Amino acid sequence: MKVYKILGLMSGTSLDGLDLAYCHIWENKGSWKFEIKASKSISYSKEMLVELKDAIGLSAEKLIELHNTYGTWLGEQSLQFIKDHHLEVEYIASHGHTTHHRPEMGLTFQIGSGQHLANVSGIKVIADFRTNDMALGGQGAPLVPIGDRLFFDEYDFCLNLGGISNISFEVKNKRIAYDIGLANMILNYITRKIDLEYDEDGRLASSGAINKTMLKRLNDLQYYLLPHPKSIGYEWFLEEVVPIVEETEDTIENLLHTSIHHVCDKIAQQVKLNTKKKTQRLLVTGGGALNSFLIRILQQKLGRGTEVVIPEKIIIEFKEALVFALMGVLRVEQQTNVLSSVTGAKKDSSSGVLFIPN
Template sequence: MGEYKVLGMMSGTSLDGLDMALCHFSKKKEKWDFSIEKTKAISYDATWKDRLKHAIHLSDEDHSILDQEYGIWLGEQAKLFIEEAQIEVDFIASHGHTSHHRPEEGFTFQLGHGQLLANTSGYKVICDFRTKDVKLGGQGAPLVPIGDHLLFGEYDFCLNLGGISNVSFVVDGNRKALDIGMANMPLNYLTQKINLEYDENGQLARTGNLIPELKTALNNLEYYKLPHPKSTGYEWFLQDVVPLIEKSEASIPDLLHTITHHNCEQIALEIDKFRSKSNNTMLVTGGGAFNSFFVDTLKQKLGNSLTLKIPSKTLIAFKEALVFALMGVLREENKTNIFASVTGASQDSSSGKVFLSES
């Protein structure tokens, strides 16, 4: 087909809300060009945020009900966006919202029932991008590196600061990537204790002081010692990180300050392992790119030999929705959209399940 108009939909572990991006793709001599035409971000209300946050604890029956109801809600939001913006769409590519991610047990689940999403929106839907890779022995994550490779290959590193921090890069001609650890998830967890959705520009964190013993405890977490490829999610945060935070009696600003330093140290440690020249460039996207204290701290940890590129606000906020739209296009063309070199699977795959509207 060569040209596509795709609605990409993304909900991340930070529980900020639903990101939707109408993306245009065209292919010339095996090179993909893209544009983000229209975007919409919908913050979750308290009910949805609570339901998604606690989905991990639900019974199988209640989890299935949530999957269906969330799929209908996604379909409603997609239909409304398409009608309001008066846009044309070839299909919808939806990441859904991850409720469980345990690849070591061969299991991952993204809420957002594909058939109900398709029926409610009236459009073909491609979703469930992680399951096939996990069945092939992979981590099912991170998935954004296919977009880094095909759309942002001019950068030495592509760093995403969502709920989780992940990075991708090329080694010996192969795209590699990993979930480094945390980014916004612990920061938002803390600010919600004082009725703030997030710490705007890292203003509170900037006023805090370092808690050395907490930073040491975080740096010593077992996850950081695991070999690549590796990925993580909300389960790890709840099990290993939250107890350390709750044990501390420090102020919220001090906790935010310390965790930001910890996050940036871990990012710098991973980046340093793969620097191949003296002057590297790194594209930084995801909600953390809006946090000036996080970015300033990261620059300090990385040093002057690596240049951080902070792109437009649209690309920062909607890059993941863009990449899932691209993954849908590649699935439509039966082309590779997940690299085994990234996830550790037994082979590359063209992943994603296709649902046609029955409405």
């Protein structure tokens, strides 16, 4: 039985840092198993945070320059992590950081050059997981549902609350998944107005009240009317959501409180639309799972029929890095790692590009 020793790297749209998960992954009697052996989150410096946030406005030359320097930085962080934990690593599977995502234009870009990462770390790298799916007519997103199917199939729904909320579930033996809408992206945008990275446990939000005008404007966003497959990126947030926040004159507490109700309204709506049983289990991961006020409001809106399950903290924080490690393994094995039922592509694919260190 082959046990893959692989390091998964993930940087999400919430811009809260780089997640590293060193995993052992193996297949046993047709089922994939995993163990997260070591993990770490590295917060971005203020300079890097600004650089990544503003990357959407860079010229082509400057964007490629950032692509290369960020790939070098990923290699440095990976190498240090490997040394600190005395790890034996066969592959690094890197998602990179999404700077551009325009599925309607067939365009997506994750910075973090796989070749620079491989050269610095001295380890084979699998990266660029989204481009092939887009070339096949897909959205290039979401990708994590392959991990939901292979690692977390005991749950009726898998919900990830990163910068964006996305959900995945089975319908007639097909995995369906899509970006529901907002999550931490709007919350962190609001807290950064008062130089706070995030609202711990939703304490500020819990002391606020609903701004009905803001809630209606958020709930009425056109994206929510689109059928799946669908996905959103930072561009959509800047163009459609930021103006609503900026035009709402209210306290930080009320802005946060309203945003959480909006996020939970939209999640509950999608869960109820796709409910097939009297009782079901919803697994919640991503940074939003640590926001106890958000989870409380979500459970209220879902009602007793849906059990909101918060797993152990290592799964909450590192599930996406774990799944990209799995996607790397599946690519090496030349097995499907991107599902057309999720992305809308012409067919399933084994996506990702292998980079050999020089």
